[in-house]
Amino acid sequence: MRNSFRLTSLSLATSLAFALPSLAAETAQDFVTKAAIGGMFEVQSSKVVQDKIQDQTLKDFAQKMISDHGAANAKLESIAGEQKLQVPADLDASHKSDVDKLKSAPAPVDRPYADLQKAAHADAVNLFETYAKDGDNPALKAFASETLPTLKMHQDMIQKLATKAPAGESTTPAVTSSGANNPAAPLPGANSFTEGQAKSAIEKAGYADVSALKKDDKGIWRGTASKDGKSTPVALDYQGNVVAGTQ
Incomplete structure (x- = not known):
């Protein structure tokens, strides 16, 4: 069975170091919500792929995510409780959709998980x-500062592992180097583009004034732009296809 989660070279080549304005937590509650959802996603996505990863080193990484982020999540919940802040009980729709896609995808899922x-x-x-530097709550700022080195270590590990993760196959042809769109686009699938990357890819396709980007429950970034x-x-979509005039 062919794997519909294959990501194209456009997605893989795009830098993942964009500063995302939408992720800059302005308040303590904002930080807690986003950090908690991110931490839960790390644990849940890593749990569902344990028996579907081919590379042992990547499988070990997934286990480390369960352990490290599980501990960080518990610490965040404790601090949030002390600060009278609310911790979300579950993932938001976008992250839940990505976990569900990993869960239902045929093995191996090394590449989509890594991306x-x-x-x-x-x-x-x-x-x-951002929060360690400009946060408005001392206890959470300290937590952000203490956790950041571990996150950077994870980031370095996964960047190296992703380069050798088996790509699998796709039931739909990926975007070609000529830049031609897949005629069936936009295609649903686990989308590793960040908001900043999505905006950049749309701009590279000849659009300007890209705004109101939001990833839907099918993994497709949607917004408005001008041309x-x-x-x-x-x-x-997850393949890097840019399509205009679609809702």
């Missing part, structure tokens, strides 16, 4: 760096 982890750790490092002086809805 999702790369994106997740880019987001986490940016979030924790030739006209505003239009745009979508970016």
